[in-house]
Amino acid sequence: xxxxxxxxxxxxxxxxxxxxxxxxxxxxxxxxxxxxxxxxxxxxxxxxxxxxxxxxxxxxxxxxxxxxxxxxxxxxxxxxxxxxxxxxxxxxxxxxxxxxxxxxxxxxxxxxxxxxxxxxxxxxxxxxxxxxxxxxxxxxxxxxxxxxxxxxxxxxxxxxxxxxxxxxxxxxxxxxxxxxxxxxxxxxxxxxxxxxxxxxxxxxxxxxxxxxxxxxx
Ligand SMILES: *[C@@H]1O[C@H](CO)[C@@H](O)[C@H](O)[C@H]1NC(C)=O
Numbered sequence: 001x002x003x004x005x006x007x008x009x010x011x012x013x014x015x016x017x018x019x020x021x022x023x024x025x026x027x028x029x030x031x032x033x034x035x036x037x038x039x040x041x042x043x044x045x046x047x048x049x050x051x052x053x054x055x056x057x058x059x060x061x062x063x064x065x066x067x068x069x070x071x072x073x074x075x076x077x078x079x080x081x082x083x084x085x086x087x088x089x090x091x092x093x094x095x096x097x098x099x100x101x102x103x104x105x106x107x108x109x110x111x112x113x114x115x116x117x118x119x120x121x122x123x124x125x126x127x128x129x130x131x132x133x134x135x136x137x138x139x140x141x142x143x144x145x146x147x148x149x150x151x152x153x154x155x156x157x158x159x160x161x162x163x164x165x166x167x168x169x170x171x172x173x174x175x176x177x178x179x180x181x182x183x184x185x186x187x188x189x190x191x192x193x194x195x196x197x198x199x200x201x202x203x204x205x206x207x208x209x210x211x212x213x214x215x216x217x
Contacts, residue, residue: 040083044059044152060077062077066080084097093132112131133146134146141189151184151185153184155180
């Protein structure tokens with residue numbers, strides 16, 4: 001009968017509508033997480049003296065610090081290749097991790113030293129009382145952001161080791177580090193959208209394996 005079939009239609013349609021909304025929510029969450037997990041290198045464009053040409057530098061790890069491998073002052077080190085990951089703590093901040101060596105494989109947190117404001121990398125035990133985030137991307141998703149700021153300082157180290165990265169949290173570091181040469185820079189996220197490591201040889205990607213092995217602790 002027309003009436004009962006109409007009733008069925010209405011009753012049947014409500015759960016469907018809710019289901020779609022839930023599916024969209026779940027999809028959004030999944031998309032968000034997929035975005036956080038995309039690996040990226042970091043680059044910065046600057047001139048070492050404000051006069052010579054602006055050139056691109058790549059962020060590398062050297063000892064426990066982050067350096068800029070710049071054509072005018074090359075630094076060899078392990079290339080930053082990071083992604084976002086929730087930092088385990090009461091604030092639930094978005095952290096930033098990267099492989100820091102292949103042999104032995106090590107996944108490190110990226111943080112700013114609360115004392116020197118130098119950007120560093122290390123296992124979780126090194127990150128206590130340091131600035132561990134929240135890390136994020138800019139609205140256009142192009143730039144790395146720490147505590148809402150897309151600005152970092154590239155500073156020429158006094159020991160000649162190269163240009164290291166600092167986080168000028170309170171805008172006072174620039175003065176404190178003068179007369180060392182420095183440049184205010186932003187760090188560009190070079191997304192690694194190629195072959196997913198998850199697919200290589202049907203094995204889990206490195207990050208997944210390491211998460212499973214408690215490398216984040
Ligand atoms: C991260 O940045 C995006 C884009 O600017 C913003 O929509 C989002 O709320 C930020 N997330 C956090 C946790 O600050």
